[in-house]
Amino acid sequence: MSLVSGPGRAASSALPDEIQLAIEPHVKYIQSLDSRRNELEYWLTEHLRLSGLYWGLTALHLLGRPDALSRDETIEFILSCQNENGGFGAAPGHDAHLLSTLSAVQVLATVDALDELDERGKGDKEGGGKLAVGKYIANLQNRETGTFAGDEWGEEDTRFLYASLNALSLLLLLHLVNVNKAVDYVVSCANFDGGYGVSPGAESHSGQIFACLAALNIAGRIDLVNVDKLGRWLSERQVDGGGLNGRPEKLEDVCYSWWVASSLTMIGKLHWIDGGKLTEFILKCQDTKQGGIADRPGDMVDVFHTHFGIAGLSLLGYPGLEEVDAVYCMPKKVIERVLGPNK
Amino acid sequence: MAPKAPKAPKAQPKAPDPPEEYPTISAKLQAEYLASRPYQVLKDTKGLSNLSASEKAAYANYRFLETGVWKTWGAAQQKEFLKTVETQKIPTPLPLPRDLGRDNKGREIASYTPEGFAQFRKKERQLSGLRRESARFRERREKARRKQKGRGIEDSEGEIEDERNRRKFIGVLQGKKMGIYEGDPRWDDVVPIPQDDGEGALAAIAYSDEYAEAMGYLRAVMAAKEHSPRVLDLTEHIISMNAAHYTVWLYRASTLFALEYPIDKELSWVNEVALENQKNYQIWHHRQLLIDTLYPTISSDPTAIHALETSERDFMTQMFDQDAKNYHVWSYRQYLVRKLNLFNTTELQSIEVLLRSDVRNNSAWSHRFFVVFSDPAYCTPGSAATAHDPRIPADIADREIGFAKAATFEAPQNQSPWNYIRGVLRKAGRELASLEAFAEEFVKLPSESGEGEDVRSSHALDFLADVWAEKDETAKADTALRLLGDKYDRIRRNYWEWRRGLLDAGVEGKMKGLSVEDVS
Structure with missing residues (x-):
């Protein structure tokens, strides 16, 4: 799966009032991504390949086309990215990283193949199977502060904390880490404006807010959030054009349709923004002919924005889409299958 | 017969x-x-x-x-x-012409003109001569390497240069440029490991040759756990082509540390890379690793610390010249403030310079809050950003409120200083109502006949709605919230209606949570 941008470009001129989601072109666009190996950009984005597969596959499931990518090939590719330490690299031969490990777990869960880990997974020294993956993640927790590093090199980020809790909960292995300490760490990242940043004291950022809220949600501690204050800051992210930005005084971008809207959903305040205007903004960022969604109207499309645009529309209840889970950014059906209906 | x-x-x-x-x-x-x-x-x-x-x-x-x-x-x-x-003059019959095959561009050699074929043969002869010489060179080096057990092969620069030229010539004759590493005798002992993406060899064709070759050598040195100066050259080359490949950065870092490479030299190289790759975050983690390594060696030398502080700040100023809201740079800056204890006036002045050029820079506002309200000189250690800290001196709170007020006059519709003011009041444990008169400078509510309305900032109106709710002046608060939903911030109408609902239900006291009381 590639992150290569283009070839399509989102429409930039005025659009007809009745603009629709171009489902078939988006399906074809995602299917075509892996055939773009003759482009250098394909290889320059190799370090994101596994996440790219997660974005593409999830978008296809939300579009109601779960079989558009071969299940067997998907599983083979995922397993070929696993390292002996249990973690997954971004592509075969890459060092393990937490973010690609999360994508691997999410993809396997989506195609109902987590048990393949027990049958064919690596990491025998760590007990093999799902446990080896869980132990790889658990080893990345900073036992003093509760947060997580992205790999053995120690870069810390609240995104990593969320990624860990997300993957461990899907593997039913949350008990391997100190969840209470992780919760304390998230709370220490709350800012004076109600938002959360990458670390304590760092500027509030919609992407980090999503990560922090979703982590608290998985830990069952959403009660620690100052909902009204955060909802106020999040709803201020909508700009006149209908799109959402990630921080005050920044440009709107389709990917924040997910991070802001899912955060508002988690605190029950999605109705505080204008859903109709946001829907219109996302639809304007499509290439309705060749498929794909861009960050803003007129820009080059890519699979990352395609995924988050479609996930945003699903949150907004766009007709014909599968329902997305706001915490896991995966089809709700999948989460219910893995965690039970009352997760 | x-x-x-x-x-x-x-x-x-x-x-x-x-x-x-x-x-x-x-x-x-x-x-x-x-x-x-x-x-x-x-x-x-x-x-x-x-x-x-x-x-x-x-x-x-x-x-x-x-x-x-x-x-x-x-x-x-x-x-x-x-x-x-x-x-009878019967000539000797020649054998049937053999198939000449194809050249390295896939062309049938049979289709050459006779002159072209003659040149081709001449080139082939030259090539095989050069290849023989090159093979002898490699053999000799290999023998020397075995004798020296892989370390320090003595070869004059002249000989290496000759060989390099020989390979260039081979490349020219082949009509196919030789790879940078394939053509460099210093890399002869490394057998590159080609890309294997588990899906057949087809993929390799598409790769940019230069990138593919360098990655092949990187895989080989990583497999051999080689940490040598040439690995620094190789990783630099790959980073110049693809700064987002994070494994390359990690391997470069471990090589730097193994070689005890001078950190300042590396920092100035990283500066150039960062300036060319604004969106890259690997660079910033790499930089932190460098500072973490450097700091213990200079921690007892105030002059050295000061020099580092200055050069780092200068570099970040250059970064901010390109994008003053770069999240990676600001995160790194907070790391550095903590690491080098930069809770000082130079740091505050530096932020003021940025805010003077763009008062809407929310990152700078956020950093200012961090520097002012985490200063160990007067703050309670570990006090959360959202919590009241009784140790904050009144003059500090006054100074910050004054600073933010001035910014609201400059751009009344800029949300950053309004958020900042709420944050400072919370830290200092003061009521929103203490700034009622200030906020009213931006807002005139309409009279009962609907005249004289003048709202220059929706944020001021929002602020006053909270103040009036706090003071139980419900009617005024309701007017303010209605104006916001109907006129000044219609896109969030549902939010303002929700706030009005709280007034009706008489639970507006809960709204203090927006400004003064925190759940956590």
């Missing part, structure tokens, strides 16, 4: 004229082939029965020659045969 020699040479068919021009080497070889069997051609064109007696005799001798059957005869008979062949 051999047939008698014919009397007249007229029996001999005419061979094609040698100076004839052929379009391709294959046509030429084919013509030469036919020219070497004139009687075969004659027989094929006229038919055996139409040949004259002498032609028939010559054809028979040609057949003996072609099949080699004459070699089974007695010596005397052979001698006589050869004599006849000579007098």
